[in-house]
Amino acid sequence: MSLLLISFSFTIKSTSIMKNFVFLFQQKLLSTLRIRNFHQSNYCRKRFYSSRRVETSNPNRAKVTINTIQNLYKNKEPITVLTAHDYPTGLFVEKAGIEVCLVGDSLGMVALGYQNTSPITMEEMLHHCRAVTRGAKSPFLIGDMPFGSYETSSTDALKNAIRFIKEGNMEGVKLEGGSEMFETIQKITRVGIPVMGHVGLTPQRQYSLGGYRIQGKTADSAKKLIKDAKALQEAGCFAIVLEAVSEPIATYTTKMLHIPTIGIGAGAGTDGQVLVQQDMLGIFDRFMPRFCKQYANLDKIVTDAIKTYREEVKSGIFPAKEHSYPMEKGEYEKFLQFINENEKRSNK
Numbered sequence: 001m002s003l004l005l006i007s008f009s010f011t012i013k014s015t016s017i018m019k020n021f022v023f024l025f026q027q028k029l030l031s032t033l034r035i036r037n038f039h040q041s042n043y044c045r046k047r048f049y050s051s052r053r054v055e056t057s058n059p060n061r062a063k064v065t066i067n068t069i070q071n072l073y074k075n076k077e078p079i080t081v082l083t084a085h086d087y088p089t090g091l092f093v094e095k096a097g098i099e100v101c102l103v104g105d106s107l108g109m110v111a112l113g114y115q116n117t118s119p120i121t122m123e124e125m126l127h128h129c130r131a132v133t134r135g136a137k138s139p140f141l142i143g144d145m146p147f148g149s150y151e152t153s154s155t156d157a158l159k160n161a162i163r164f165i166k167e168g169n170m171e172g173v174k175l176e177g178g179s180e181m182f183e184t185i186q187k188i189t190r191v192g193i194p195v196m197g198h199v200g201l202t203p204q205r206q207y208s209l210g211g212y213r214i215q216g217k218t219a220d221s222a223k224k225l226i227k228d229a230k231a232l233q234e235a236g237c238f239a240i241v242l243e244a245v246s247e248p249i250a251t252y253t254t255k256m257l258h259i260p261t262i263g264i265g266a267g268a269g270t271d272g273q274v275l276v277q278q279d280m281l282g283i284f285d286r287f288m289p290r291f292c293k294q295y296a297n298l299d300k301i302v303t304d305a306i307k308t309y310r311e312e313v314k315s316g317i318f319p320a321k322e323h324s325y326p327m328e329k330g331e332y333e334k335f336l337q338f339i340n341e342n343e344k345r346s347n348k
């Protein structure tokens with residue numbers, strides 16, 4: 001028995017010695033690999049990537065979750081939302097510290113040039129959602145359900161909402177409409193997909209609204225808006241966009257609800273604000289709603305830069321020496337000699 005115990009403890013010891021040995025070996029291997037990787041990456045950068053690297057992520061930002069949004073709301077801190085439609089615009093949202101990134105269907109107009117938001121498809125939206133998430137890592141990500149993807153039945157809506165999560169890498173969806181969307185919103189939120197409601201000016205219904213018209217200007221229209229907002233809250237929305245709504249009614253709705261309202265053209269009384277990125281940067285040529293503040297005139301900056309490039313190519317200023325690649329020393333002479341000899345041979 002004791003012999004058995006001794007041999008048993010010896011086996012344990014020897015396996016633990018073996019384990020230690022393997023561990024040390026792994027550590028050594030890892031450190032060598034790390035050094036190799038370090039050399040390799042430096043080597044790659046120097047030898048193969050002559051382009052300059054730029055900052056691609058924001059390590060100082062914590063991930064924004066639905067809890068962060070609820071905390072902002074509780075603490076009465078305004079919630080900032082901005083649209084993005086691809087990698088660079090997603091990266092701008094990331095770097096500027098915006099809390100919620102909305103891949104809005106307005107991208108159909110501002111990025112794809114459609115006349116309105118009606119034609120954009122699920123496939124187009126998902127393609128843009130994926131691109132945005134490569135740039136916007138920290139913000140809470142909301143995908144906008146396109147016209148026709150959620151109205152036909154609550155099952156269709158749920159299927160498409162799930163596609164936004166699985167194929168678009170989104171964390172929630174937004175859909176337009178009021179009390180008539182109750183069942184649909186319930187169905188989506190019950191499987192754990194956060195839904196952002198959207199009332200007031202609902203651009204997907206522009207034909208029945210008679211165009212992009214401000215809502216909640218009359219008592220009757222205000223009554224309907226309030227009823228709709230309440231229904232969205234009851235259905236389980238975590239927030240509601242109030243678009244182009246008269247300021248008093250947007251403020252009233254905000255006070256009435258216990259979920260945050262995100263305004264666009266709804267005045268200063270909402271819990272957060274959302275703008276279309278191209279509008280506030282001055283790169284959308286079609287219209288500029290009164291509610292939008294233009295924080296930059298990128299159209300002019302970009303067009304001027306491209307004009308200068310064109311002029312410099314025409315006049316020979318670009319490319320300069322620093323934009324060109326030299327050959328290795330003495331190699332061009334060698335090359336010329338080869339050409340000369342070849343010519344002599346073919347002339348014979």
Ligand SMILES: Nc1nc(=O)c2c([nH]1)NC[C@@H]1CN(c3ccc(C(=O)N[C@@H](CCC(=O)O)C(=O)O)cc3)CN21
Pocket residue numbers: 106109110117201203212213214244276278279284287288289290291
């Ligand atoms: N680039 C862009 N920005 C947006 O804000 C936006 C889109 N696209 N596409 C979808 C909807 C359409 N939106 C719009 C478009 C125009 C007006 C507009 O011109 N409104 C008039 C007031 C009209 C009235 O008095 O009823 C204005 O002068 O602001 C408003 C909202 C908002 N959304």
Ligand SMILES: CC(C)C(=O)C(=O)O
Pocket residue numbers: 083102103104105106107144241243264274275276
């Ligand atoms: C304007 C915002 C709220 C939107 O719905 C969009 O960008 O499509």
